[in-house]
Amino acid sequence: MSDIQWETVIGLEIHTQLKTKSKLFAGTDTTYGASPNSQVSLLEAAVPGTLPVFNEKVLRYAIRFGLAVGAKVIAKESRFDRKNYFYPDSPKGYQITQLNHPIVEHGLLAIQGDDGKQKKIRINRAHIEEDAGKSVHDKYAEFSGIDLNRCGTPLIEIVSEPDLSSAKEAVAYMKEIHTIVTHLGICDGNMQEGSFRCDANVSIRPKGQQKLGTRTELKNINSFRFVEKAINLEVKRQIKVIESGQKVVQETRLYDADKHETRSMRSKEEANDYRYFPDPDLLPVHIDQAYIDNEKQFIPEFPAAKIQRYVEDLGIKTDDANTIANGKELSLFFDDTVALLKQAKAISVANMLLGEYSALLKAKDTGFESQPIKASQLSGLLDELALGNISHKISKVVLEKLWNSDLTATTIIKQEGLAQVSDSSELEAIVKDLISKNQSQFQEYKEGNMKMFNFFVGQVMKGTKGRANPAQVKSILEKL
Amino acid sequence: MLINRKEVEQIAVLAKLSVSEGEIDAIAASMDSVVEMINHINEADTNAVKPMANPMDAVQRLRADVVTEKSNKDKLLSLSSQVDEDYYLVPTVVE
Numbered sequence: 229m230s231d232i233q234w235e236t237v238i239g240l241e242i243h244t245q246l247k248t249k250s251k252l253f254a255g256t257d258t259t260y261g262a263s264p265n266s267q268v269s270l271l272e273a274a275v276p277g278t279l280p281v282f283n284e285k286v287l288r289y290a291i292r293f294g295l296a297v298g299a300k301v302i303a304k305e306s307r308f309d310r311k312n313y314f315y316p317d318s319p320k321g322y323q324i325t326q327l328n329h330p331i332v333e334h335g336l337l338a339i340q341g342d343d344g345k346q347k348k349i350r351i352n353r354a355h356i357e358e359d360a361g362k363s364v365h366d367k368y369a370e371f372s373g374i375d376l377n378r379c380g381t382p383l384i385e386i387v388s389e390p391d392l393s394s395a396k397e398a399v400a401y402m403k404e405i406h407t408i409v410t411h412l413g414i415c416d417g418n419m420q421e422g423s424f425r426c427d428a429n430v431s432i433r434p435k436g437q438q439k440l441g442t443r444t445e446l447k448n449i450n451s452f453r454f455v456e457k458a459i460n461l462e463v464k465r466q467i468k469v470i471e472s473g474q475k476v477v478q479e480t481r482l483y484d485a486d487k488h489e490t491r492s493m494r495s496k497e498e499a500n501d502y503r504y505f506p507d508p509d510l511l512p513v514h515i516d517q518a519y520i521d522n523e524k525q526f527i528p529e530f531p532a533a534k535i536q537r538y539v540e541d542l543g544i545k546t547d548d549a550n551t552i553a554n555g556k557e558l559s560l561f562f563d564d565t566v567a568l569l570k571q572a573k574a575i576s577v578a579n580m581l582l583g584e585y586s587a588l589l590k591a592k593d594t595g596f597e598s599q600p601i602k603a604s605q606l607s608g609l610l611d612e613l614a615l616g617n618i619s620h621k622i623s624k625v626v627l628e629k630l631w632n633s634d635l636t637a638t639t640i641i642k643q644e645g646l647a648q649v650s651d652s653s654e655l656e657a658i659v660k661d662l663i664s665k666n667q668s669q670f671q672e673y674k675e676g677n678m679k680m681f682n683f684f685v686g687q688v689m690k691g692t693k694g695r696a697n698p699a700q701v702k703s704i705l706e707k708l
Numbered sequence: 709m710l711i712n713r714k715e716v717e718q719i720a721v722l723a724k725l726s727v728s729e730g731e732i733d734a735i736a737a738s739m740d741s742v743v744e745m746i747n748h749i750n751e752a753d754t755n756a757v758k759p760m761a762n763p764m765d766a767v768q769r770l771r772a773d774v775v776t777e778k779s780n781k782d783k784l785l786s787l788s789s790q791v792d793e794d795y796y797l798v799p800t801v802v803e
Contacts, residue, residue, distance in 0.1 A: 248773050255776030264794040265785060269777040273784050285773035307761055314724050316798040363801055373795030501722055511768040512761045 232471075233435040236463050237443075238398045238428055239390035242405055243383050244415045245359065245423040246289050252358045252382035253280030253324065260421050264375040272361075272379040274319035279509050286382040287513065289414040290331045290356050291523045293384060296408050296530070297335030297351050302520050306331040306356075308510040311502045316374050317361035325385075327504045329512075330355035332384075337408075338532065339400040342393060349401050350389035359383050378422075384414075390429065390440065395459035399452050402426055411528055411556060419450050426455055430462045432470070441466075442476040446483055446490060458483035462490050534559055542566070542574035548582055557596035564603035565610075572610035580610060584624055588631070601630045609637035621694040622646050649695050652704065655688070658696070659704050662687050673705075681705060710747075711739045 251258055254271040271278040294302040307329040310322040332354035341347030359381040364373035386405060392398045406424060409415040416423050431443035446462055449455045461483070466476050481490040529537075531553040538549035552562050562581055566574045585606075589595060609630065613623045618641055629640045641647050649655055662684060663670045673680035681702075688701045716736050720727040727735060781794065790797040 250773050250775045250777075255771070255774055257775045257777070265796070266779050266781045266794070268780060268784060270780060270784075273780070281771040282768050283773050284770035287770065305761075312722075314722075316796070316801055364795060365800070367795070368792070368797065368800075370800060371790070371792075371797040372799070372801045373792065374798055375795060501718075503722070506761060508762070511764060511766055513770075514767040 234432045234467050235435045236394055237390045237431050237440055238392040238459060240388045240398055240401060241427040242386040243425045244386060244409050246286055246382040246414055247416050248283060248285045248382055250283060251380040252283055252286055253380060258381050262377055267377040272376055286356055288523055290384050291520055292412050292414060292526050293354055294332035295524060295527050296412055297337055299332045299335040301333035303329060303331050305512050305514055307512045308507040309504050310507045311504055313502060317363050323358055324507055325357035326355035337404055339404050342397055349391045352387045352389050354384050354386045357383050357385055395456040398428060398459055399456050402452060402455060407531055411530055425450055428459055430459055432463060432466045442478050445480045447480055449483055454483060454485055458490060544575055544578045548578050551582060552578060561596050561603060565607045568604055568607035570611050572614035576610045584627055600632050605630045605637060612637050612641060618646060618648050619694055648697050649692050655696060655700055656704055658688055658691055710743045711736045
């Protein structure tokens with residue numbers, strides 16, 4: 229064992245499946261989970277004479293990703309290349325990708341680094357390419373089964389610079405990209421279904437050394453947890469290799485979650501030569517600045533910016549701001565409700581949504597997206613509460629009555645006689661009536677028993693079914 | 709020799725072609741003549757020529773994101789020598 233301190237260097241390649249109805253180069257259905265080979269056109273089957281036609285949605289989605297990560301380059305001219313390899317899940321014998329003229333280059337993404345500070349990770353590029361089919365290995369002893377449904381599904385491959393220094397940072401980066409593509413609505417983010425997959429390039433070097441060590445590539449790691457585990461394992465393995473006097477071999481390795489190991493995937497003899505060349509079937513894609521600018525309207529406010537706005541402008545607690553901002557439907561509903569408030573403060577919306585409203589959703593086993601109550605109804609309710617027209621207790625009753633109703637909170641309060649009794653003469657009469665019926669308790673209160681004070685407040689609330697203004701009841705009692 | 713035996717072997721691997729020992733020299737010689745012919749292109753002075761992505765003076769046509777293709781499953785599967793439960797069967801490719 230040596231005393232060398234090792235530093236980890238990681239770059240990630242994230243394959244993001246785009247949420248389009250049809251494939252990248254043909255009008256073939258992309259719906260997940262269809263029966264094997266039922267979604268394969270002549271193009272994906274590589275029948276001679278077929279030609280690819282580019283799906284414009286893919287171009288727009290890729291531009292939106294570029295805008296979201298502040299890419300310096302969104303190419304006015306991008307091109308397609310062929311990456312040649314033989315594998316049964318790709319009948320053409322090549323993958324159409326963008327090697328030399330990708331659509332997006334030089335973006336930046338902020339994550340929380342290991343030191344707790346914000347760290348900016350450079351995104352080298354994001355390029356458009358097609359997915360391959362799927363091989364099924366466990367179904368047959370001597371064969372692999374091939375399902376070409378996924379073949380030709382649009383992807384953007386997002387390639388980071390080797391700016392990540394630990395498995396933890398890699399996961400933070402991956403989660404941030406996941407947030408961006410799902411909030412953009414360009415990817416469903418479903419990792420079980422393979423919509424969001426990651427390869428990690430991992431190397432180590434002595435701390436302080438500039439030159440990068442030899443890297444290995446960990447393939448297709450399909451959960452955040454596995455990314456962390458696989459990278460940590462691989463780093464340990466590389467340290468062991470180097471410290472025992474050997475060299476790390478540049479190769480592709482597979483993470484085996486069951487055996488908890490990484491192992492070499494390709495034999496050394498096999499020449500990995502993809503012989504890229506420009507795809508002659510596809511012309512260069514030309515767009516102008518107006519085309520790019522037009523996509524800006526589809527870039528939402530991302531959680532990181534939302535959190536800052538909620539905390540700084542609206543005075544929401546950081547934890548609550550986090551919860552709201554990270555729930556896509558929740559934050560939309562929150563923003564809509566806050567925008568409609570006339571009297572109440574934004575913080576009351578946060579408290580209501582995370583408190584009673586969430587509890588109610590949970591009890592009814594549904595989510596924010598079901599919108600059982602409209603933003604205008606909720607803001608109306610909170611305004612009534614802020615104006616003192618109803619008590620807090622009654623606000624919960626009104627909330628339940630608003631459920632799947634078209635009525636406004638104000639209408640419900642009127643119709644059901646739920647308005648807070650603030651008329652002091654009315655309240656005074658109630659209090660006096662109670663005293664006459666409970667003389668001994670009143671005597672005890674007069675002698676300084678504060679329990680009796682609460683008894684009377686409670687009785688008034690009960691008598692008015694919660695409609696009395698507690699503060700007013702107190703002041704009436706104090707005067708008597 | 710522009711193409712040596714090793715290169716022939718490697719190209720054969722990439723192209724998934726089986727080439728017997730006895731054939732290699734002949735193939736190398738024949739590839740030689742192809743390379744020799746192609747090499748003439750290198751003699752052209754292209755210093756003043758702008759790189760060209762495509763000889764057609766046109767840009768890529770874009771398609772709307774709609775499903776237009778019908779399933780060709782049965783027709784395509786019938787072209788394969790081995791299928792089972794709608795899967796194409798190929799020699800095991802586990803790595």
